Amino acid sequence: MSETVVIGVGNLDRGDDAAGRRVAAALRDTVPSGTLVMESDGDPAAIMDAWKGADRAVLVDAMVSGSPPGTVRRFDATTTPLPIAVHFVSSHGMGAAEAIEMARTLGRMPTRLLVYGIEGSRFRHGEPMSPSVNDAVEVARGMVMAEVAGVGD
Amino acid sequence: MPQASDGLRAIDVDYLARVEGEGSMKIRIRDGKAEITEFGIFEPPRFFEAFMRGRLHTEAPDITARICGICPIAYQMSSAHAMEQVMGITVGGQLRELRRLLYCGEWIESHVLHAAMLHAPDFLGYQSAIHMAADHRETVELVLRLKKIGNDLVTLLAGREIHPINVKVGGWYRAPSRRELDTIVDDLVWAKEASLALVQFAASLPMPELEQDYEFVSVCHPDEYPYNEGRIVSNKGLDIDVSEYLDTFEEIHVERSNALQSVIKGRGAYLVGPLARYSLNFEKLTPDARKAATDAGLGEVCRNPFQSIIVRAVETVYAVDEALRIIDQYETPAEPAVPYEVRAGVGHGATEAPRGTLYHRYEVGADGRIVDAHIMPPTAQNQQSIEADLLSVVNGALDLPDDELQWKLEQSIRNYDPCISCATHFLDLEVDRE
Numbered sequence: 001m002s003e004t005v006v007i008g009v010g011n012l013d014r015g016d017d018a019a020g021r022r023v024a025a026a027l028r029d030t031v032p033s034g035t036l037v038m039e040s041d042g043d044p045a046a047i048m049d050a051w052k053g054a055d056r057a058v059l060v061d062a063m064v065s066g067s068p069p070g071t072v073r074r075f076d077a078t079t080t081p082l083p084i085a086v087h088f089v090s091s092h093g094m095g096a097a098e099a100i101e102m103a104r105t106l107g108r109m110p111t112r113l114l115v116y117g118i119e120g121s122r123f124r125h126g127e128p129m130s131p132s133v134n135d136a137v138e139v140a141r142g143m144v145m146a147e148v149a150g151v152g153d
Numbered sequence: 154m155p156q157a158s159d160g161l162r163a164i165d166v167d168y169l170a171r172v173e174g175e176g177s178m179k180i181r182i183r184d185g186k187a188e189i190t191e192f193g194i195f196e197p198p199r200f201f202e203a204f205m206r207g208r209l210h211t212e213a214p215d216i217t218a219r220i221c222g223i224c225p226i227a228y229q230m231s232s233a234h235a236m237e238q239v240m241g242i243t244v245g246g247q248l249r250e251l252r253r254l255l256y257c258g259e260w261i262e263s264h265v266l267h268a269a270m271l272h273a274p275d276f277l278g279y280q281s282a283i284h285m286a287a288d289h290r291e292t293v294e295l296v297l298r299l300k301k302i303g304n305d306l307v308t309l310l311a312g313r314e315i316h317p318i319n320v321k322v323g324g325w326y327r328a329p330s331r332r333e334l335d336t337i338v339d340d341l342v343w344a345k346e347a348s349l350a351l352v353q354f355a356a357s358l359p360m361p362e363l364e365q366d367y368e369f370v371s372v373c374h375p376d377e378y379p380y381n382e383g384r385i386v387s388n389k390g391l392d393i394d395v396s397e398y399l400d401t402f403e404e405i406h407v408e409r410s411n412a413l414q415s416v417i418k419g420r421g422a423y424l425v426g427p428l429a430r431y432s433l434n435f436e437k438l439t440p441d442a443r444k445a446a447t448d449a450g451l452g453e454v455c456r457n458p459f460q461s462i463i464v465r466a467v468e469t470v471y472a473v474d475e476a477l478r479i480i481d482q483y484e485t486p487a488e489p490a491v492p493y494e495v496r497a498g499v500g501h502g503a504t505e506a507p508r509g510t511l512y513h514r515y516e517v518g519a520d521g522r523i524v525d526a527h528i529m530p531p532t533a534q535n536q537q538s539i540e541a542d543l544l545s546v547v548n549g550a551l552d553l554p555d556d557e558l559q560w561k562l563e564q565s566i567r568n569y570d571p572c573i574s575c576a577t578h579f580l581d582l583e584v585d586r587e
Contacts, residue, residue, distance in 0.1 A: 013219045041222055043304060045297040098283060105286040106294060125200050125220075 003034040004148050005054045005110075009042050009061040009096045015127035016069070016120025020060040020096075022129070022137045023116070027144060035148050044099035048108045057110040058144055061096040062133075063087060063117030070132030071119040072140045078113045114147060116140050178562065180547055181585045187547040190585075192540055193410045205526040210236050210495075210517045214320050217513070217528070223266065226259035226307065227506030229320045230381055231513040231528075234502030236322040238396075239517045240493040247486040248324040249381070250479050254334075255310045255320070256380040256504075257476040261303030261344065263507035264427075264465040264472075267570045268355060269296035272462050275564035276358040292354055299347045299469075302340045306476060309337055324490030334480045341480070344473045349445055352466040356449035361564075363545055364456045367538060368417065369429035372505050378437040378471055379430060379505045386433060387423065388454075395501045398512050404529065415534040422537035425509030426569060427464040428455050439474040442467050458542050458568040465507075465570075495521040506531055508570040532571040539569055555584055 008024025010017045021039045028037045036054075040046055042061075051057035059077075064087045067073070075082055081104070082097050096115070103109050118136050120129075129137075179191035201220050205213060213232040218225035230252060237244060244252070269292070270282040279285040286293040310329060312319040319326050370391065374383035385393050385401070393401050402423075404413040417423050432454040435443065446467045455464055497519040503512045509531030516525040546565045550558055559582045 011222060043301070045301040046304065048297070049301070098281070101283045102286055102293070102297075105283055106290060126204065 003054065004056045004058065005036045005038065005051050006031065006058045006060065006144060006148060007047060007050055008037070008039045009047075009059060010039075011041060013125060015122040015124060016118070016129050016133045017062045017123050018129055019062045019118040019120060019133050019137055019140070020116075023060045023118075023140045023144060026137065026141045027148075030145065031148055042095040042099065044102045047096070047099040048103050048106075051110040051113070052108070054110045056112040056114070058114045058116065058147055059096055059100070060116045060118070060140060060144060062120040062123075065117070065119060067119045068132070069119050069121040069130055070136040070139075072136050072143060073117045073119075074143065075115040075117065076113070077115050078109070078111075082115060116144060177582075178543070179583045179585065182547075182551060183587055185551060187544060187551065189409060189540055189544055189547075191409045192536075192543070202526045202528055205523050208523050210239065210515065210521050210523055211322050213513075213515065213523065213526070214322065215318060218318075218320075220528075220530075223263050224259060224506045224508065224511075226255050226311070226320075227504055227511045228513075230256065230504040231502040231506075231511045232515070233320055233322055234381065234504060235500040235513045235515050236502075236517070237491075237493075237500070238502065239498040239500035239515060240322065240496060241498075242323060242491045242493045244324050244491055247484055248328070248490070250483065251310060251325060251328060251486075252320070253377075253380050254476055254479045255307065257472040257479070258303050258306030258310065260472040260507050261348075261469055261476075262300050262307065263303070263570075264469045265296050265300040265303060265351065267507070267567075268462050268465040268469075269293075269351060270300075272564070272567045272570075273355070273358060275560070275567060276360075276459075276462070292350075295347050295350060299344055299351065302337070302344045303472075305340065306337055309333065321490060323493055324488075326489060328486050328489040330485050331483055334483055338477070338480060341473055341477050345441075345470070345477070348466065348469040348473050349441070351469060352445040352449050352463065355463040355466040358462065360457070361459045361546075361561075363458060363542065363549075365424075365458060365538070365542060365545070367424040367428070367456060368420065368422070369432050370417075370423045370425050370510060370534075371430040371433050372503055372510055373433055374437075376437070378434050378475070381504045385503060385510070387417075388433060389420075391417070395503045395512075398501055398503060398529075399514065399527070402512075402529070402534070404533070410536065413533055414536040415529060416537060422541060423534070424538045425531050425534050427461050427468055427507075427509075428458065429509065430505060431455055431464045431467065438467070438471050441474060442471040445470050458565065461568045461570075468507075495519075508532065509535060532569060535569050535571075539566060539571075542568065555582070558582070558584065 008020040010020040012018045024037050024039045077100055118140055120133055177193050181188045181190050214229040217228035217232045220228050274285045368387050368389045370387045372379040372383040373386035402415050403418050404415050407414055435453040449463050499516050501514050503510055512529040514527040518524050542565050546561055
């Protein structure tokens with residue numbers, strides 16, 4: 001089992017909802033050994049399976065919190081739910097935030113869970129990512145990279 | 154609760170629902186009788202019809218698969234069948250069986266997600282599946298694993314679960330080996346028991362009483378419970394070839410809705426989806442699926458829209474049975490696809506998405522490019538039946554406060570498993586009471 005698993009969540013066809021998966025794709029070949037990178041549409045069972053037995057899971061997803069688009073925020077969800085005012089975008093009801101709380105209810109959390117939210121502004125079918133979110137993907141990639149490499153941990 | 158200046162009471166809609174597109178409904182109540190003055194729900198395919206014009210016909214299965222993250226296979230299947238009709242080819246034998254197998258995976262994941270995680274909490278009074286999980290842990294664990302087996306089956310065949318890429322016009326890019334399919338058999342054997350347990354769970358839910366005189370419409374095949382192929386049949390005398398779809402059904406604008414509504418020409422509303430499929434094809438279910446239905450208290454025809462949650466579970470049993478049968482009899486085909494010459498023409502495809510009949514029509518030019526695309530998704534076809542259900546529900550619950558009424562209406566709309574039903578609270582409801 002990998003010590004750390006990075007899960008990029010989202011939908012590539014819905015504008016800024018692609019952000020989490022773009023971060024995962026950018027990280028895929030660059031993370032240190034012992035780190036697994038995967039992409040997900042937010043299916044709770046797949047997410048829980050992905051982090052099963054992991055020391056640390058890092059989940060990256062688009063969010064809507066009222067911050068300027070492109071804002072990247074880090075949350076420690078290990079013991080506390082994500083803030084209610086922050087909505088993680090989901091195409092089908094059962095998204096990342098639901099997966100986390102479902103896992104907490106079922107006792108299937110990883111030892112440590114960190115969530116990176118990237119503020120998005122448009123989520124309609126066929127739209128490209130907004131420029132500020134496109135830039136934020138690189139920012140988030142750097143932050144997650146530092147996280148998994150243990151910088152500042 | 155906000156008070157609108159015109160005296161209407163507005164009920165908040167969840168912010169996420171706004172992100173995804175929302176349902177809106179206005180009800181006017183006068184003299185103890187309700188009238189729906191506005192009703193509309195989000196329809197994703199419209200953008201894609203325009204987007205496909207000028208694209209190669211071979212792109213249709215991959216492009217339309219992106220319309221819905223839950224039922225991409227349905228979109229692939231209807232588009233592939235329509236294009237194959239244009240090109241004058243038939244996909245048979247093991248290639249056809251593999252497509253049924255792929256559909257089994259989609260039905261399992263979609264039905265389980267909807268029935269157990271999105272709809273069941275409505276019946277039990279929970280805000281969401283997360284709240285339900287605290288009290289029904291075993292059931293939630295079971296359905297999470299069951300849904301994942303559906304996902305895994307789709308991934309095994311289609312290359313990836315989110316936007317499958319292995320289906321092409323004429324068949325497949327690559328056919329799996331027998332050994333690859335065998336890897337999922339143990340999971341499917343487990344899924345059989347789990348799906349039977351899901352039927353029992355669904356049957357145990359407190360069930361609202363409502364009987365509607367629907368005109369059921371579904372694809373009907375002489376020998377099979379319908380997935381990909383057959384005539385379009387109803388319980389009120391309809392029996393047409395798929396190519397006659399637009400001669401029979403039409404989409405109309407009605408003043409109270411911003412979305413198109415489908416009707417049978419000269420007749421009106423009809424119903425597609427699990428209830429229709431089940432009621433028109435009961436005898437084609439596997440013996441175990443039929444027994445599970447009977448044990449759950451269903452007759453051979455089901456007219457209570459709320460019992461669609463039980464029917465979805467029964468169809469999950471069928472999908473697991475069918476998947477096991479196909480894998481058991483599978484032999485790797487010599488070629489993954491049927492060759493064809495590109496030609497101009499018009500093609501029609503209607504297959505059974507988890508939420509109902511999905512019709513595609515394409516006109517293709519001699520250069521193989523799409524001239525025109527027309528998609529009738531199940532939710533649009535069901536709009537008038539949804540409205541009729543909602544009206545019955547409202548008229549039986551006029552005294553309820555708005556929040557309880559909204560709960561009942563959302564539960565009723567979820568009977569149809571529309572895209573927006575995934576949002577926890579998706580209905581922007583206004584009730585005008587005198």
